[in-house]
Amino acid sequence: MSTTTIDSHSQPAPARRPLLRRLIGFNLLSAVVLGVGGYYLGWFIGHQVSTGKSFEFISATDENDVALLLAYLFGVAGFLIGLGFANYPVSRLLGKPASLREKEDEGIGRYFGLCTDHKVVGMQYMVGIGLFFFIAGLNAMLIRTELLHSTPTTIAPNQYLSLVGMHGAMMMGVMTSAVLGPFANYFVPIMIGARRMAFPRVEALTFWLLMAAGFILVSTIFFGGFPTGWTGYEPLNDQAVMGMDSYICFFALVGLSMTLLGLNMIATIITMRAPGLTWSRLPIFVWSVLATSVLMVLAAPMLIATLAMAALDRTINTTFFVPAGGGSSYLFENLFWFFGHPEVYILALPGFGIVLELLPVFTRKPLWGYRLAVSGMLGVTLLSFFVWQHHLFVSGINADLRPFYMLSTEIISIPTGFIFLCVMGTLWKARSSFSVPMLFCLAWAFNFLIGGLSGVFLSDTPSDTDTHGSFFVMAHFHYTIMGGLIFTFFAAIYYWVPKMTGLRFNELLAKWHFWLMFVAFNSTFMPLFVLGMKGMPRRVSSYAPNLHGLNVWVSISAFVLGVSMLIFLVNAVYSMLVARLPAAANPWRSKSLEWQVPTPVPVNNFEQIPVIDSDPYDYGTPLPARGPTGGAEPAAAGV
């Protein structure tokens, strides 16, 4: 594929253009200008088309969902055009030669616009996602501040629900790409020996769509927020004020970004592997990215369709989800969770991949049970489409089918168990060193175990009757998502960022971050199991006074958890911007391909496409021939 691209290095560097010329090009400034312009254009058109008598409820309440949704759509279109996403198709339509690469040679400026270099997009994702992770984390701090009191005190009830919804939607939406965005975009092409992604422009589009989506969600605070939490259940959704449109537009854009990201990853991994990189030599992280991408491509379009129906209900008075008009609240629940359950595995699978990818490096052993790990991931991928109604055990929907969903939900723990066996097998008789990434991986094993075992209580319909919709569920999915995804996200940061930036983190601060985060995380979420079992429902700002003490404990732990994130932030700013100590070329002595290329990674990744002759887990001392079971340590290793 690379034969068709113009090698930009062979051309002389263009002369530096004058400042004014640079400012009126396609960059972040023009994007913001056109975005704001598009927003007001959409707002204007929306008001022109929807002043007729058929929209009585709008004139009655001084709200205009049509205008706001059009404003968002026009705004996003303007934003993308301003970034330069229209240049390529327009040039091609006009028959002019189009630039195949965007901004790849510019200096720092390439990070602030449409760039087709997968490494730049990876860094953009890292910072962009970090920003929204921080905002969503602050929401969580505010939620816990309110829960210091058993009645609404600090925050008004509608604001409280908006905070809960923003926290949930941000974490489930933007953070979906927490691993695939920064790390898969950056490292998958390098790990498979490719020079770029299959669709570099689409790759850049996924990032900018996600950023637009994030700001749209934040803008909900100007339109009254939304009361539904991240699930957006109907008919509450239909009844909500204009802030709900922000949620709808946000999640639809996230869905679009996820679908495109997944398609791009699948195409890249299938078609662009280096010679010799057979499926059985593919790094396990790449397998997890492939599995996640399949889920994204199959599940996310469902979300977009569902939200489009919700938007139509809210704007032109269709009644997909309004029972009085023949619609059904069950329909929304079904459609949403058909996306929503694969979504939680979209969050979990990259974590599996990171843990299994990093363990061999830190245990100095090959990955134990490679095929088992791959089948575990593929098994989870397949089964995750057959479990969604376990979210609806008490809803009365298809009640006769509950035994089936109970069975399918419990069966999915079998492939998940494979991952645990592979982790345990790799740790056996290892030579483990406990660097910070390794600590985060081990913490994953503990957290995900708790998450998985608490899931057994939720998968069992009789037992779920007590825990459904309570803090127990909340604790469960924070153990699987925060304990599963965010811990491995940080493992990946400490492991790979020294490669991405060529700079190393402060080890002491990193250790403080880990231990404080691990302890505070468990201290925050373990008591939530108890609160749930004692009957505290989710998403409430008033609760039973006898649960006050435990809630205060949880809030204080959550604040400590917040402090641990601040330590990370301080470390990142200090290490990457202030101290700037160079990292070793291969500090973890990894045998994986990404550590064999120079730092910083050249624009084309490889001078010559490598030929792969083994998987990247060629660690360890070969065993003396002793028998089929193996496991005996060679004498030389017994220092």
Next chain:
Amino acid sequence: MAETNHARRFTILWVVASLIATPLVIVLLGPILPPGKGSEQAAGHVTDNTVLLGMATPVLLLVVLYLLYAVIVFRQPKGGVLEGPAVRGNQRIQTVWIVVTSLLVLALAAYGTVRLEEDGSGSGGGPSPVAVPGGKKLQVQVIAQQWEFTYRFPEYGGVEVPHLELPVNQMVELHVTSLDVIHSFWAYQLGVKADANPNIDNIVFVKPTREQTFELRCSELCGIWHGAMFDHGHVVSRAAFDAWIAEQQATYAAATKALPPYSKTYLPEPTRRAE
């Protein structure tokens, strides 16, 4: 130096720990597990939760002890660059693991199914539940709306009351529905939870087994006062219930006449913008 048999040592450690911990967990935690024994269904949940906890304990110990064992024993010496053994798997262990986890999972699903189909387990069973307990049942309709539950007794002239009282040792057939958005009717001590959807008649059975006060909550986000959708219900003797319902019929006689006739569901016009 004699080689330590780590596999044997760890297995003994795990088996001993499980043999001690599992009975302790069942005996100490079992009786205090939610939701208590306020009804046949709730007592069933206590049993289920105890069984699940009993099964989870050895699994938890297996992984946690393993992690601790591996972290403590299989270390790189300080500053060392030793490599571990190049073991890439073990077919026998993998097979055993797959078989054991599959059996555990199938046993759990079978147990859950049997328990569910006995009496519906206090979980919303939809408009035509499969498991219907025999005998005479008291019909109570739970009507959810933003932000309160009201209760209608079709056998008592369709009277609608703002608070719930139930007779003890009487199988109750709850019909849960909503007038606006999705709510969920949660009677904590009775082990009952059933979503209230507009236009849906969600049926759930419960038989309170002792006189008590129980908590009623909404457990599905339904708008800003979701958390305040709370009440106490009472389980009382048959005589007290008869007296109470007669009194309610008298108090709400005029209101009952004004109400729409008793129906499985009600479909008022949707509120497009509530505030």
